[in-house]
Amino acid sequence: MTRTAGGKRRAHRSRTVFTAGAAAAGLLFVTTGCGNGDDGPGEAAGGVPVVEKGKLTTCTHLPYPPFQFEQDGKIVGFDVALVDLVAKDLQVEQKILDTPFENFKTGAFLNSGECDLAAAGMTITDERRKNVDFSVPYFDATQALLASRKSGVTTLAEVKAEKLKLGAQAETTGESYATGQGFDPVAFESSDAVLNGLRTGQVDAVVIDYPVVRGWLKDKANAEAFTLGQNIETGEQYGFSVKKGNDKLRAAIDKAIRDAKADGTYDKIYEQWIGPLPKGRS
Structure with a gap:
């Protein structure tokens, strides 16, 4: 089940999508709905267990x-490119299942054997560590406030003072941060829904990850309609998650991330999908 903007829930059926890397490799398999395919579980290079x-x-x-989105019929993005490096090391192909974000906190799809890992721009938190094991951090994140220009606000304090409506993506740290600051944010199912809520006036401002906001503002219409407000330092770091105790896969992910940072591959992927490297890095 997936939370919608109004706090209601609707049935959610996971669907299989494919990465640009998989498409380039000429894979012919097509799967819909849930399940691990006909081949069943197996082992990747190094004896790493995989669900298919x-x-x-x-x-x-x-x-x-x-981090992950559809472009020209393929699933691409920063997270996708990094996990493709893991898959390459393991001599397998990455396959992606689109699933409800709320299940990432519980590790439900990992525990059920539907997925090997979760990658969704997910912040490492102590609460989530209770249910899943995380890789080493692969991205330092901040939140940002984006507001409609007509609202005239650029800070959360102004949003509160003007008694304006604030939005966030459901089950995210952005929503948690807003709640912790005394707001009752309108919860949207996806980042697209967050943006649409701002466009249609359902909310006056939103709190969401800064790289997502920066991507939105590349669109001229968005840049004209919205104002980038305060940058919110929350000390967040993203990690990929695996089932509790899946040490072999976690170690393989950690190795791929560290190798990519050491040989410059990480920087190239960062510049391709995120933008210029943070100050102090080259």
Whole structure:
């Protein structure tokens, strides 16, 4: 089940999508709905267990640009590119399942054997660590306030003082942060729904990850309609999650991230999907 903007719930059926890397490899398999395919579980290079032979199955929640989103019929983005490196090391192909974000906190799809790992721009928190094991951090994140220009606000304090409506994506740290600041934010199912809520006036401002906001503002219409407000430092770091105790896969993910940072691959992927490297890095 997936939370909608009004706090109601609707049935959600996971669907299989494919990465640009998989498409380039000429894969012919097509799957819909839930399940692990006909091949069943297997082992990747190094004896790493996988839920489907020859595949590294990733649970994500689409869309969440620039981390994972559909472009020209393929699923691409920062997270996708990093997990493709893991899959390459394991001599398998990445396969992506679009699933409800709320299940990432519980590790439900990992525990059920539907996915090997979860990758969705997900912040590492102590609460989530109770249910899943995280990789080493792969991204330092901040939140940002984006407001309609007509609202005239640029800070959360102004949103509160003007008694304006604030929105956030459901089950995210942005929503948690807003709640912790005394707001009762309108919860939207996806980042696309957050943006649409701002466009249609359902909310006056939103709190969401800064890279997502920056991606939105590349669109001229968005840049004209919205104002980028305060940057909110929350000390967040993103990690990929695996089932509790899946140490072999976690170690393989950690190795791929560290190797990519050491040989410059990480920087190239960062610049491609996020933008210029943070100050102090080259």
